[in-house]
Amino acid sequence: MQGLHAIAVIASSSGKQPVPTTRLARHIGLCLSSTEIIVKQLKNRGLVRAHRGPGGGYQLERSAEHLSVWDVVACFQDHDRPANSDQISPESEAAWALSTALDDAVCQYLKDYRLIDVLRHLPASTSQNQDYDTKRAAFHLKPLRQPSLPLAPSWVFDLAKFSQAAHA
Numbered sequence: 686m687q688g689l690h691a692i693a694v695i696a697s698s699s700g701k702q703p704v705p706t707t708r709l710a711r712h713i714g715l716c717l718s719s720t721e722i723i724v725k726q727l728k729n730r731g732l733v734r735a736h737r738g739p740g741g742g743y744q745l746e747r748s749a750e751h752l753s754v755w756d757v758v759a760c761f762q763d764h765d766r767p768a769n770s771d772q773i774s775p776e777s778e779a780a781w782a783l784s785t786a787l788d789d790a791v792c793q794y795l796k797d798y799r800l801i802d803v804l805r806h807l808p809a810s811t812s813q814n815q816d817y818d819t820k821r822a823a824f825h826l827k828p829l830r831q832p833s834l835p836l837a838p839s840w841v842f843d844l845a846k847f848s849q850a851a852h853a
Contacts, residue, residue, distance in 0.1 A: 687713055688723050689757050689803070695733055696749040696804055703735075703742030730760045749804060755795035 694712045695704050710720040724743055727733045732752065733743045745752070 687715060687719075688727060688761050689754065691720065691723050692727060692732060692745070692752075692757050692800065693803055695743050696745050696752075696800060702740065703744045705742040709743065726760045727757070730756075732756060732760065749800045752800040753796050754798040754800060754803060755792060757800070758795055 690713050691709055694709055698704050706717060706720055706724065709724065710717045713720055713723075715723075724733065724735075728735060728743075731746055734746050735741070735743055
């Protein structure tokens with residue numbers, strides 16, 4: 686889901702400036718390193734391209750009309766069959782066949798579902814180039830307290846400096 690959300694944010698600003706990783710992390714609600722892992726998988730599959738340097742970020746490699754939801758989901762799927770064993774029961778073989786048939790049906794459905802259709806269902810704040818709502822972000826930090834002048838010296842060696850500043 687996070688990978689699909691990431692590519693939707695990138696696709697919604699496609700054709701414009703690249704989406705920086707920091708803004709992408711805010712939209713997804715993940716930390717920067719987790720977002721970079723997701724984008725790296727998308728890049729390795731050829732769905733996004735990176736632009737380095739100031740003003741850099743990520744853009745779609747192909748247009749959203751030519752991408753399916755399966756193209757994104759396949760980046761994060763692991764279809765390894767368990768290691769063959771001489772003692773596989775007929776029940777586990779039947780369960781594996783059922784699981785494979787279900788995976789094939791889901792795969793076909795997601796291949797037919799275009800990414801552009803997902804973008805149409807996104808809220809306006811996600812599909813446009815606006816910043817992510819900080820209430821849904823992963824961290825809720827309080828604003829820093831404004832520094833103020835001390836009312837008294839903090840230790841005995843500041844007493845002379847403090848008394849000179851008080852008379853000034």
